[in-house]
Amino acid sequence: MSTVMDVQAVYTLIDSLKSDGYEVVGPRLRDKALGYVAGTNGSDLPAGLGDDQSPGNYRTRDRGDGALFGFRSSPQSWRRWIFPPNAEVWSARRDNDSFVVDTSAPDSMKVAVIGARACDVAALTIQDKVFLDGQFQDPAYKARRENLLIVAVNCSLDADSNTCFCASMGTGPRVQAGHDIALTEIIEGDKHYFVADAQTDEGSRILEGISGAPAGTDEVAAADSAISNVADSMGRKVDADGLPELMNESYESPRWTVVGERCLSCTSCTMVCPTCFCTNIEDSGDLNGVATRTRSWDSCFTLRHSHIHGGAIRNTNKARYRQWAIHKMGTWQEQFGTSGCVGCGRCITWCPSGIDITEEVTAIREEA
Ligand code: SF4
Ligand code: SF4
Incomplete structure (x- = not known):
């Protein structure tokens, strides 16, 4: 009650x-x-x-x-x-x-x-x-x-x-x-x-x-x-019907080039997003013989995030934005059985370029 x-x-x-x-x-x-x-x-x-x-x-x-x-x-x-x-x-420390x-x-x-x-x-x-x-x-x-x-x-x-x-x-x-x-x-x-x-x-x-x-x-x-x-009366919306399929088939869309020219790869959208979970592991040591392993938030917008042997595989802002958006709205479903976006709008407000994921998804749907 x-x-x-x-x-x-x-x-x-x-x-x-x-x-x-x-x-x-x-x-x-x-x-x-x-x-x-x-x-x-x-x-x-x-x-x-x-x-x-x-x-x-x-x-x-x-x-x-x-x-x-x-x-x-x-x-x-x-x-x-x-x-x-x-x-x-x-952490690890010396012991004899x-x-x-x-x-x-x-x-x-x-x-x-x-x-x-x-x-x-x-x-x-x-x-x-x-x-x-x-x-x-x-x-x-x-x-x-x-x-x-x-x-x-x-x-x-x-x-x-x-x-x-x-x-x-x-x-x-x-x-x-x-x-x-x-x-x-x-x-x-x-x-x-x-x-x-x-x-x-x-x-x-x-x-x-x-x-x-x-x-x-x-x-x-x-x-x-x-x-x-x-x-x-919500100010924005995404047509979620068939969204994972739409995103999964959008890899060659020219829209990624347009948004890639605006994206700064600043990582802000991933830092404010409540579902992002990527981390980086760093090891450090001090002069007392103590080594520490630390886990920190990372972002798929950094160059190093896609670094494998020989270098990074997502070298452009376009490639990084595309990877982020397709994961959030598309492949997340296959990976975790749900969308990776809950519609909080933070990535829109806190993007210094004013990139709006709802606008990008709509443009891709219209193209398709
Ligand atoms: S609107 Fe979606 S993608 Fe953007 S910050 Fe919120 S949950 Fe993340
Ligand atoms: S906040 Fe905007 S400019 Fe920064 S990485 Fe995300 S989409 Fe690109």
């Missing part, structure tokens, strides 16, 4: 998570952007702040309505809390004539993400396929995943989300699975409230400790209607 909560109850929810030993990661204004930061208190939530996003452009703005979650995709998703940008894999290898114990800190959007929760389930469902499991990822609690927020406030296209990718704006609690924020005149639903036993236990009242049919209907409005 849904519960209706006021703004104060959301602050209480955060306090309650902290009392339960969770590190709370939530949205906050930092460096002129609304991103997810650890150590969130209720007073840190960006009340009344929203954002404007378009290709290559991001600005925060005052909404004037006190909304706690009145913004769209954050510059970075919160994948960094489960899959950190840099992580030590192991031999050496000893130390592997750090998996992180056991409990993390609660508050304000997670449907696209990012969907992206997490895609990353699970990469790190947990294959032949080998990543123990560090597994430990962080098992200690993760997700308080999701359905997108209900902005009906003109310019760069988002989750509705057409089937991942939002309502969170579908993988969360513990879902909140829907409603602002109607002077009424400001949340409709809360628990999805797991842990979510139910937490919500039981927060003051609220059973939601009436009007409140549930208002929440459904607000989410539908966002879905119906």
